[in-house]
Amino acid sequence: MAMETADRKADRKSIGSWERAKRNGERRALITAYDYPFAKLAEAAGIDGILIGDSLGMTVQGERDTLRVTLEQMVYHTGMVARGAPACLIMADLPFGSFEAGPAQAFASAAQLLKAGADIVKLEGGAAMVETVGFLSARAVPVCAHIGLTPQHVRQLGGFRKQGKTEDAAARMIEDAAALAEAGARMVLMEAIPAGLGAEITRRVRVPTIGIGAGNGTDAQILVMHDVLGLTGGYVPGFAKVYADGARMVREAIGAYAEEVRTGIFPPAE
Template sequence: MAKKKLTIQEILNRKNSKDKIGMVTVYDYQMAKLVDESDCEMILVGDSLGMIVQGLDGTTHVNIEDMEYHLKCVRRGAPNTFIVADMSFMSYQASKEEAIRNAGKLMKLGADCVKMEGGLGIMDKIKAVTEVGIPVMAHIGLTPQTAAALGGFKLQGKNKETAERLVKEAVAAEEAGAFCVLVELVPAELNELIDKSVSIPVISTGSGPSAVGFNLNAYDMLGIFSDFKPKFVRQYAQLKQVIVDAFNAWNADIKSGSYPANDEAFHMKEEDLPKLD
């Protein structure tokens, strides 16, 4: 039996609940289909596809058209899973009107909400988007789109000043209308404080256990992406070597002449073959 898709209200009701949510980051139909067949309740179509799928060194080169394409693929694969769609770099920062227009595109293509990265400077955009009825998940802490300005892909909120700023950002996101806030790569103690400071649910990406939901990338979790392994990633499989071994085994069969075998080919009657001159 197909699982029942989460609603915004159900996510809100999970605040302070022991019924936690797993949110898996995926980008394509096949992986989304596997998540849809699992017990995981949320999918993030992340702009991290720039690194995982496109081989880029960050997310800033990903555009809204990339997000639209991958969102469509994922929605086709996961009709019964709540989907969060990232708004790509500069698809919402320039103006409220552009933010509304691009968020609307993603919702029309099957997103259940959009995710917007940034601090106090984008709260007016979050407010504008939520006021037209589009659900927004805010994203604070390490925000990959602006990682260069934050000193790189590093732990955020390590001192009192930056910790206070992040708490203010979470509160401001709730006041702007966000129904949820994703907190990425901050100390567990700070994330606990953030969780207590807002009445909306918190999703933790590498920010400790004080949250209603937790996010990992499928390619990290499955041991496929091997460029680096973040500390917070727990690998539940080691598929990279399994895949490489399968490629090598197939190639060896080709070299030896054992592939394709007779029963792996299609055949026709000899009398139906044309005669060679």
């Protein structure tokens, strides 16, 4: 791992630094984390930002989608991550049912996440969220807009499917991204869209873009930590990359401990 400079470590916390990075062509990396130990490790590894995603419903809770994650759970996990990675940009998801009723509900929910330690909140949706984004931005709540494959809409979309594949769908997504940025979104996250579309939106909007399955033309990338570490023990999205066989290492370590207990090796005699 390349050593970080002191300036870079001090810089990655502020949203303004991410905007400067976009202007300077500096790519940044984010990862998800849901607790203190993994957040601390991610910061030590040099990650720029951490998302406490409602993906915790699937990766941590074992649910089939993200829809059962509550605001209270998000606040709980955000606090742990913020304590573990105080130098990283901390982004937290507004979970399903915590913001869709209108701007006032979204503000009340976002306020709880900011108080828990988030630097910016993320909400899913395109043009329908423009008013809410504007309302939050005017009230000191930094927002990252999430377009493309929006997991909270999985029932409506008919599954976890790539978005923006037709000319009309791509045009609408470009319009949505521009409108959300104009309304005050400080970042735009794009999930599971064609690489060309991800690059085009990145060129058109003034705010930093984050890609997950959106090609290499975005300003930043994000992956789910459990995919990166090989801890899912099952399906990994095609756009993800597994960097370690974490599941095997954990199994072997626990198995070695159990075997030493059974054979009397652990604990050692005094």
